[in-house]
Amino acid sequence: DAKTTQPTSMDCAEGRAANLPCNHSTISGNEYVYWYRQIHSQGPQYIIHGLKNNETNEMASLIITEDRKSSTLILPHATLRDTAVYYCIVRLYNNAGNMLTFGGGTRLMVKP
Amino acid sequence: DTGVSQNPRHKITKRGQNVTFRCDPISEHNRLYWYRQTLGQGPEFLTYFQNEAQLEKSRLLSDRFSAERPKGSFSTLEIQRTEQGDSAMYLCASTRRGQDYEQYFGPGTRLTVT
Secondary structure: OOOOEOOOEEEEEOOOOEEEEEEOOOOOOOEEEEEEEEOOOOOOEEEEEEOOOOEEOOOOEEEEOOOOOEEEEEEOOOOHHHOEEEEEEEEEOOOOOOOOOOOOOEEEEEEO | OOOOEEEOOEEEEOOOOOEEEEEEOOOOOOEEEEEEEOOOOOOEEEEEEEOOEEEEOOOOOOOOEEEEOOOOOOEEEEEOOOOHHHOEEEEEEEEOOOOOOOOEEOOOEEEEEO
């Protein structure tokens, strides 16, 4: 699995967009980018994943650069409940089991 | 979906004792994953099952760790002869067939070894 680099922590004002960057310069062509988050005292929660196209769902948008060496998770209108550790994971997705490797993640603090 | 459940939520044990944790996945989810998370770190993969078959167990931390999923529904993780270094949160996740990208995690079992 390709290594990812994320800032240790970030702050965001409530109601504003939160943009969380992730660097994965060694990503290979068939590896996906996944984002999970972990709210304090809870298990991780899946947010979104993508290969090379930008993706959007009800929680967030994922923007992947054309060279796929970095990506940004966007929470369009952050709320206090979005305060969590956000993990960017790069992994090959196939039928052989999706054994995720979580790094240190980014601790996002949403402030009123 | 009622969610993934794990029991107990907290376990305190003395060094050298055996402990067993249970995970009940979401109904009809065919894959089940176990992770361990120590304080300040991201979760670390341990093992996974597809139905009752344990397809990857090389990442179990030592031969003191074992897991089962006898009928392809709930799973148990056992740690024998616990050590203080085993103190951690043990997380379970399950996935729906064909949607392995979205793992549904339980709340975890926090183990403290004294």
